[in-house]
Amino acid sequence: MANQGVTDPTHEPVNSGRRRFLTATTAVVGAVGAGFVAVPFIKSWNPSARAKLAGAPVTADISALAEGQRLVLEWRGQPIWIVKRSKAILQALPTLDNLLRDPKSTNLDQQPAYIKGELRSIKPEISVLVGLCTHLGCSPEMKAEIKPEPFDPAWKGGYFCPCHKSKFDMAGRVFQGVPAPTNLVVPPHYYENDTTIVVGVDPSNSQGAA
Numbered sequence: 001m002a003n004q005g006v007t008d009p010t011h012e013p014v015n016s017g018r019r020r021f022l023t024a025t026t027a028v029v030g031a032v033g034a035g036f037v038a039v040p041f042i043k044s045w046n047p048s049a050r051a052k053l054a055g056a057p058v059t060a061d062i063s064a065l066a067e068g069q070r071l072v073l074e075w076r077g078q079p080i081w082i083v084k085r086s087k088a089i090l091q092a093l094p095t096l097d098n099l100l101r102d103p104k105s106t107n108l109d110q111q112p113a114y115i116k117g118e119l120r121s122i123k124p125e126i127s128v129l130v131g132l133c134t135h136l137g138c139s140p141e142m143k144a145e146i147k148p149e150p151f152d153p154a155w156k157g158g159y160f161c162p163c164h165k166s167k168f169d170m171a172g173r174v175f176q177g178v179p180a181p182t183n184l185v186v187p188p189h190y191y192e193n194d195t196t197i198v199v200g201v202d203p204s205n206s207q208g209a210a
């Protein structure tokens with residue numbers, strides 16, 4: 001079993017959006033897939049409760065993650081999304097640049113320095129994001145298919161926050177004209193091997209990771 005519940009190790013004030021996430025997260029943490037279809041072959045393992053309180057890294061096996069699926073983890077009381085993007089999605093991302101606030105990820109508060117460009121990832125196909133809207137902290141819905149949506153007839157896949165209708169693409173880049181001011185956060189992470197991701201540690205510090 002991946003996580004045994006949710007704690008808030010920072011003891012920071014929890015806003016209403018985040019509280020909604022915390023209420024729902026025991027049901028979704030460790031689940032994977034569009035619509036949260038459980039895939040038993042995906043496994044993740046986590047540190048002890050004490051280490052978790054200290055914000056210890058979280059490790060995930062993504063060997064069974066299929067295109068269009070999402071693995072949801074918890075790190076430091078936040079939902080972490082690991083999503084495998086299709087070639088069609090990767091090709092669509094650069095075409096959206098003119099519609100976005102920060103298409104080149106110049107706001108360095110939203111991702112580590114080694115996460116660059118339109119894809120905002122280490123491996124092109126794998127996106128790792130903190131799943132909290134940068135407006136007021138709701139957890140956006142994944143709408144990964146390229147197809148017209150009620151909120152955007154030219155939708156190329158991404159995340160939609162129903163709280164106040166913010167939109168993000170499949171790299172977590174925020175659209176113009178929505179309440180969310182910045183791109184979704186990319187957490188520090190690195191690949192322990194080809195199919196194992198460690199969230200919470202930069203690649204440069206990976207030797208000292210717990």
Ligand code: FES
Nearest residue numbers: 133135136161164
């Ligand atoms: S919290 Fe997402 S749009 Fe307001």
